[in-house]
Amino acid sequence: MTDQPWIAVDAMGGDEGLEVMLAGVARARRRFEGLHFYLVGDEARIRAGLHSHPNLSANSEIVHAPEVVGSSEKPSQAIRRSKVTSMGIAIDLVKQGRAAAMVSSGNTGALMAMAKLSLRMLPGIDRPALAAPLPTLGDNDVVMLDLGANTEVDARNLVQFAVMGAAYARVILDLDRPRVALLNIGSEDQKGTDWIREAAAELRAATHLPLDFTGFVEGDKLARGHVDVIVCDGFAGNIALKTAEGTARFVGDLLKRAFTSSVRSKLGFLISRPATQLLRDHLDPNNHNGAVFLGLKGIVMKSHGGANELGVATAIANAAKMARADLTRRIAEDLGLEHVA
Structure with missing residues (x-):
């Protein structure tokens, strides 16, 4: 190209x-x-x-x-x-x-x-997946998919999403072997639906793929930076995305309210302004904008x-x-x- x-x-x-x-x-x-x-x-x-x-x-x-x-x-x-x-x-x-x-x-x-x-x-691909980078506490963003294109999936779809998400992460995040995890309600092997557990078993067995499958990740770990790609169905992914965006706005509004509540807090804002600006930039969705149909x-x-x-x-x-x-x-x-x- x-x-x-x-x-x-x-x-x-x-x-x-x-x-x-x-x-x-x-x-x-x-x-x-x-x-x-x-x-x-x-x-x-x-x-x-x-x-x-x-x-x-x-x-x-x-x-x-x-x-x-x-x-x-x-x-x-x-x-x-x-x-x-x-x-x-x-x-x-x-x-x-x-x-x-x-x-x-x-x-x-x-x-x-x-x-x-x-x-x-692409031949052999059943469905497109909507993927986008999200901010984390780590050095890189995390790629998440699917974010709303497919509300119902099976194990085959999730495995394909994992491979496509890893390829995307290698390009966008400049990674050789992205760490990939499946979004689940727990980190234990027995947790989740049959199709999530089946997808996990297939990814563990596929050692030839250019990715490192790390297992399951829960919703409260999305932004920790422990993995590079998070895979899920579009229903859960879209809810997770909107929740993360809403939480970011909530935190921003709380900070704005706190820093304007008194003269002392306004003075504190002036002192901490570089740090709050860094936080605002990190959470600004415009710095992470763009979801691609893989x-x-x-x-x-x-x-x-x-x-x-x-x-x-x-x-x-x-x-x-x-x-x-x-x-x-x-x-x-x-x-x-x-x-x-």
């Missing part, structure tokens, strides 16, 4: 609108000089928005899309309009091989359905709908890193599959 990949950006998707999407692309462009972009959406609006970002003009191409996928639109409706929407056209650029990856802040369900139908799954014949990155300029740039940077490392090929090789371009 080229070191100067083209990234297709659904410029119209997301809660914050075109202005934030373009600002995020421009920020990513300043950070990584080699990137090129297809900006997909309303051509007139994008062209007008580019006046504020002259650094993008020479390294981007506008691809007109007359329509946008709505935030509450059903996947079946979005699929029928895929040829005229910014999301659908951006996915098709990956299918054509013109773009090495695509990024969208739009409707998650529609994005997964259209990407799966257009790009197809298992597809192409890289599709979902940016949070409410991501700011920094968050959009983070998602684009991760998509570019995966494209440069040819993540799809790595996953195929790890699963013993014949790579499909």
